[in-house]
Amino acid sequence: MTDSELAYDIVNGDNHGFETLVKQFQEKIFRTVMGFVHNKEDAEELTQDIFIKAYYALNSFKGKSTLSTWLYRIAVNTSISFLRKKKRKEFWGRFPIPFNTASNDKNAADQLAEDEEIKVVRKAIEKLPLKQSMAFVLSKYEDLPQKKVAEIMQVTEGAVEQLLIRARLNLRKWLEKNHLNP
Amino acid sequence: MNENTDILIEEFIKKEKSTRCNPFLHTRVMAAIEKNKADVILVKPVWRNALAVISLIASIWAGIAAGEFYNLPPEKEEIVFINDRYPEHFDFINDESNN
Numbered sequence: 001m002t003d004s005e006l007a008y009d010i011v012n013g014d015n016h017g018f019e020t021l022v023k024q025f026q027e028k029i030f031r032t033v034m035g036f037v038h039n040k041e042d043a044e045e046l047t048q049d050i051f052i053k054a055y056y057a058l059n060s061f062k063g064k065s066t067l068s069t070w071l072y073r074i075a076v077n078t079s080i081s082f083l084r085k086k087k088r089k090e091f092w093g094r095f096p097i098p099f100n101t102a103s104n105d106k107n108a109a110d111q112l113a114e115d116e117e118i119k120v121v122r123k124a125i126e127k128l129p130l131k132q133s134m135a136f137v138l139s140k141y142e143d144l145p146q147k148k149v150a151e152i153m154q155v156t157e158g159a160v161e162q163l164l165i166r167a168r169l170n171l172r173k174w175l176e177k178n179h180l181n182p
Numbered sequence: 183m184n185e186n187t188d189i190l191i192e193e194f195i196k197k198e199k200s201t202r203c204n205p206f207l208h209t210r211v212m213a214a215i216e217k218n219k220a221d222v223i224l225v226k227p228v229w230r231n232a233l234a235v236i237s238l239i240a241s242i243w244a245g246i247a248a249g250e251f252y253n254l255p256p257e258k259e260e261i262v263f264i265n266d267r268y269p270e271h272f273d274f275i276n277d278e279s280n281n
Contacts, residue, residue, distance in 0.1 A: 030203035
């Protein structure tokens with residue numbers, strides 16, 4: 001059965017087909033999302049949202065790419081939009097809200113418990129420019145070949161290679177500046 | 183120096199990749215989809231009923247409005263003034279055109 005046929009069947013009510021699709025891809029999509037959000041609870045929540053989005057958008061799947069490429073694209077876009085919202089929230093969170101100290105206390109406790117090294121590497125990955133971050137996550141977390149990454153990002157393979165080199169250099173630079181040379 | 187940072191990055195990625203998602207995530211996804219469908223089905227009859235009631239009220243109102251449209255305004259009563267102190271105007275009464 002081709003991807004288009006599977007999508008057609010699901011749109012026409014084959015829920016069992018969709019469940020099989022979710023089972024097949026849930027770990028992969030979860031890992032990709034983890035690469036962006038670095039938090040299990042958020043990643044699970046987002047993975048669920050991604051599959052629900054995919055279910056309702058399947059009628060727009062034209063079969064120009066494979067179903068996996070299409071799903072990865074939804075995953076990357078959803079993760080990026082989640083990070084943008086989170087950044088906006090964090091920005092407004094800087095201003096003190098009267099009578100609301102519980103969440104700040106929890107964050108502080110979490111941060112203290114977190115391993116310093118992990119925190120620094122996470123920060124370095126979060127600091128990467130968007131395209132470099134996309135290429136890095138898809139390539140390193142999912143071990144996808146450059147061709148597949150290029151398909152998902154809709155760029156050339158050469159561009160992906162350049163993005164990966166620059167990402168690696170930026171990570172090294174940031175880590176040396178902030179961690180290895182205190 | 184580069185080796186150290188590379189090892190640090192690789193270790194971090196390895197650790198994050200080892201995190202597994204809930205194995206029953208697919209059941210959560212399917213339950214959410216089913217719930218969405220049920221919500222849509224539940225909402226439909228409410229809308230249908232509301233639409234039926236609104237159209238019924240609208241048709242009753244239209245009927246009343248149409249009925250009132252054909253009601254003629256009440257005619258003014260004509261009062262014939264009769265003065266008993268004077269003899270009646272037979273000419274006026276006999277005139278057929280006044281009947």
